[in-house]
Amino acid sequence: MTAEALTSRTVHADALPEDWWRHAVVYQVYPRSFADGNGDGEGDVAGVRARLPYIASLGVQAIWFNPFYPSPLRDGGYDVADYRGVHPDFGTLADVEAMIAEAHDLGIKVLLDVVPNHTSWDHPWFREAMATDPGSDAWSRYHCVRGRGENGSEPPNNWRSVFAGSAWTPIERDGSPTGWWYLNLFDSSQPDLNWEHPEVRAEFEDILRFWFDRGVDGFRIDVAHGLIKAPGYPDYAPEDDHAHELLDPDPLPHWDQPGIHEIYRRWRSIADSYEPKRVLVGEVWVGTEERLAAYLRPDELHVAFNFSHLRAPWDASEQRRIISTSLAANDRVGAPTTWVLENHDTVRAASRYAGVETEIDSESGVPTHLPARVLTQQEKDLGLARARALLLLTLALPGSTYVYQGQELGLDEVIDLPPDVRQDPVWFRSSGAIKGRDGCRVPMPWTNSGVTLGFNASGRSWLPMPAQWAPLSVESQERDPESTLALTRSAVHVRALHDALVMGDLRWRDDLMTAHPDVLAFERVLADGAPVLVALNFGTTPVSINATDLLIASRAVTSTADGWALPANTAAWWIS
Numbered sequence: 001m002t003a004e005a006l007t008s009r010t011v012h013a014d015a016l017p018e019d020w021w022r023h024a025v026v027y028q029v030y031p032r033s034f035a036d037g038n039g040d041g042e043g044d045v046a047g048v049r050a051r052l053p054y055i056a057s058l059g060v061q062a063i064w065f066n067p068f069y070p071s072p073l074r075d076g077g078y079d080v081a082d083y084r085g086v087h088p089d090f091g092t093l094a095d096v097e098a099m100i101a102e103a104h105d106l107g108i109k110v111l112l113d114v115v116p117n118h119t120s121w122d123h124p125w126f127r128e129a130m131a132t133d134p135g136s137d138a139w140s141r142y143h144c145v146r147g148r149g150e151n152g153s154e155p156p157n158n159w160r161s162v163f164a165g166s167a168w169t170p171i172e173r174d175g176s177p178t179g180w181w182y183l184n185l186f187d188s189s190q191p192d193l194n195w196e197h198p199e200v201r202a203e204f205e206d207i208l209r210f211w212f213d214r215g216v217d218g219f220r221i222d223v224a225h226g227l228i229k230a231p232g233y234p235d236y237a238p239e240d241d242h243a244h245e246l247l248d249p250d251p252l253p254h255w256d257q258p259g260i261h262e263i264y265r266r267w268r269s270i271a272d273s274y275e276p277k278r279v280l281v282g283e284v285w286v287g288t289e290e291r292l293a294a295y296l297r298p299d300e301l302h303v304a305f306n307f308s309h310l311r312a313p314w315d316a317s318e319q320r321r322i323i324s325t326s327l328a329a330n331d332r333v334g335a336p337t338t339w340v341l342e343n344h345d346t347v348r349a350a351s352r353y354a355g356v357e358t359e360i361d362s363e364s365g366v367p368t369h370l371p372a373r374v375l376t377q378q379e380k381d382l383g384l385a386r387a388r389a390l391l392l393l394t395l396a397l398p399g400s401t402y403v404y405q406g407q408e409l410g411l412d413e414v415i416d417l418p419p420d421v422r423q424d425p426v427w428f429r430s431s432g433a434i435k436g437r438d439g440c441r442v443p444m445p446w447t448n449s450g451v452t453l454g455f456n457a458s459g460r461s462w463l464p465m466p467a468q469w470a471p472l473s474v475e476s477q478e479r480d481p482e483s484t485l486a487l488t489r490s491a492v493h494v495r496a497l498h499d500a501l502v503m504g505d506l507r508w509r510d511d512l513m514t515a516h517p518d519v520l521a522f523e524r525v526l527a528d529g530a531p532v533l534v535a536l537n538f539g540t541t542p543v544s545i546n547a548t549d550l551l552i553a554s555r556a557v558t559s560t561a562d563g564w565a566l567p568a569n570t571a572a573w574w575i576s
C-alpha cells in the first residue's frame with residue numbers, strides 16, 4: 001500500500017474512542033533524527049510536519065515525541081532547561097502548536113515526553129542553586145548532601161549512575177570543593193530533583209497543564225519510577241553488585257519507592273479533568289511485572305512500557321512466560337499491556353536478535369545487548385527476519401504497541417560509528433567502554449540517494465548515515481511489496497480490520513506448542529466472529545500449522561496438503 005492510498009482519513013483525533021490508548025499503535029518520533037526541514041543537520045518540527053502524511057500512512061493512532069525542549073543536549077534533550085519551550089534548532093512553540101493541530105486533523109493523537117526526575121544543569125533552578133552556598137533554599141529543590149570522610153571528600157553513599165560512575169557530583173564554589181555533593185542518577189548535567197519539595201510538585205503540575213491546554217493528548221513520563229528517594233540516602237546492600245541495573249529484582253533505595261504513587265494519583269486527576277481526558281504513559285523500569293502493575297491502578301497511569309518483554313530472549317517458552325505474567329499482572333488492575341521492541345535507548349531489534357554475542361558492561365558485568373562486532377550480511381538477514389516476526393507478534397498481542405521510527409524499515413543498529421561523532425553520555429562516562437545508544441538514533445533514510453538519504457537536502461547530519469541504508473530507505477521500500485515497510489503498514493491495517501486482534505482475549509494454543517516446543521501460538525478470540533491464530537516459529541526448521549485463510553506473514557509461508565508450512569524465524573496470522 002502506498003502512502004497516498006492510505007492517508008485519506010476523515011476522522012479527527014478527538015473522535016477516537018476515549019479509551020483509544022488501550023489498543024493503540026503508537027509511532028515514536030525522535031525529532032532530532034526524523035526529518036530535517038532547514039538543513040542544519042538536526043531534525044526539526046518542520047521536518048515532522050512535512051512527513052505527517054507518511055506517519056498517517058502507517059495507520060497509527062498516536063505519535064509520541066521525544067523531548068524537543070530547550071536543552072544543552074548533553075543527553076539528547078533529556079536534560080531540559082525550559083519545560084515550556086522549544087529548542088531553537090527544532091522550531092518554535094507556534095510550530096509545535098501547528099504540528100499538533102495537523103496531526104489531529106489526520107486522526108492522530110500527540111503524546112509528549114515529560115522529564116520530571118531531573119532537570120538540565122542549565123535550568124534556572126539549578127543555576128540559582130549553583131550561585132548560592134550548599135544547603136541554601138535554592139539547593140533544597142535538588143538532592144544536595146554532605147559528603148562522607150574528612151571534609152566530605154567522599155560521595156554521600158555508594159549509589160551508581162545509570163550512565164556509569166558514582167551518582168554524586170561534588171559541588172564546588174570558586175573552584176574549591178565544598179564537601180557537598182548533588183545527586184545525578186544519570187549524567188552530571190542532569191541533577192535529580194527533590195520531589196519532597198512542594199515547589200517541584202507544583203511546577204510539574206503546571207507544566208502538564210501548559211501542554212494539555214495546547215491540545216497535547218498525553219505524556220510519556222521519563223524515569224517514572226525514580227522520583228522518590230529513600231529517606232537518609234541509605235547505601236545499597238554490599239552484595240548488590242548490579243545496583244544500577246534497571247530491571248533489578250530487588251527494590252533499590254532510589255527506584256520504585258512507595259511515595260511515588262501519590263504523585264501519579266495527582267497527575268491522573270489533572271489528566272482526567274480535561275475533555276477529552278488526557279493519557280499518562282509511564283517509562284517504568286521495575287524488576288517484576290507485578291511491581292509494574294502497581295503503577296497502573298485505575299487512579300494512576302494509564303499504561304506503562306513492558307520492558308521485560310523488550311529484554312526477552314529469542315526463545316518460545318521465555319516469551320510465553322513473560323507475556324502470560326504481564327497480561328495476568330495487568331489484568332488484576334484492569335490495565336492493558338504495552339508492547340515495545342525498540343526505542344531510542346535500545347539496540348535495534350534487527351541487530352539484537354541476530355544471534356551474535358553481545359558486549360559486556362565492564363563495570364557491572366551485565367550484557368549491553370549491543371553486538372560485540374559488526375554483523376555479516378547473513379547475520380543481518382537473520383536479525384531482520386526475526387525483527388519482522390517479532391513485530392507481527394507484538395502487533396497481535398492484546399494491548400497497545402509502540403513502533404520506533406525506522407523499526408518499520410527494519411533498520412539495523414549502526415555499530416561502527418566513529419568515536420569522534422558519538423554523543424551519548426554513557427560513552428563519555430564509561431570512557432568509551434560502553435558504546436551507548438547513538439547507534440539506534442541515526443537519522444531516518446527517506447530516499448535512496450544523497451549523503452543523508454533524504455533526511456535533508458544539505459547533506460549534513462548530526463550522526464553520519466550509512467550508505468548501505470539506501471535499500472532500506474522509505475523510497476526503496478515503497479516500491480517493494482515484500483519490504484518491512486509494506487509489512488508494517490499491512491499488519492497495522494489488518495489488525496484494525498479484525499476486532500479479535502484488537503479486543504479479543506488471548507487463548508494459548510497448547511496443542512500446537514506441545515507438538516512444536518519452539519513455536520509460540522495463540523488465538524485472539526471474541527464472543528462472536530472467527531478467532532485469529534497467531535504463530536511464531538522460534539526454532540530452526542519449518543513446522544506445519546493447520547489453519548484456513550492466511551491474513552499476513554512476516555515472510556513467505558507455503559500452503560501444504562494439511563495447512564501451512566511456517567518457516568523458522570517467521571510469524572503469521574490466520575483465520576483459524
Ligand code: TEU
Nearest residue numbers: 075078115162186222223246344345426
Ligand atoms: O531512560 C531511562 C533509562 O534509565 C534507560 O532507558 C537508560 O537510558 C538506558 O538503559 C541507558 O543505558 C530515559 C530516557 O529514555 C533516556 O533516553 C534518558 O537518557 C534517561 O531517561 C535520562 O533522562
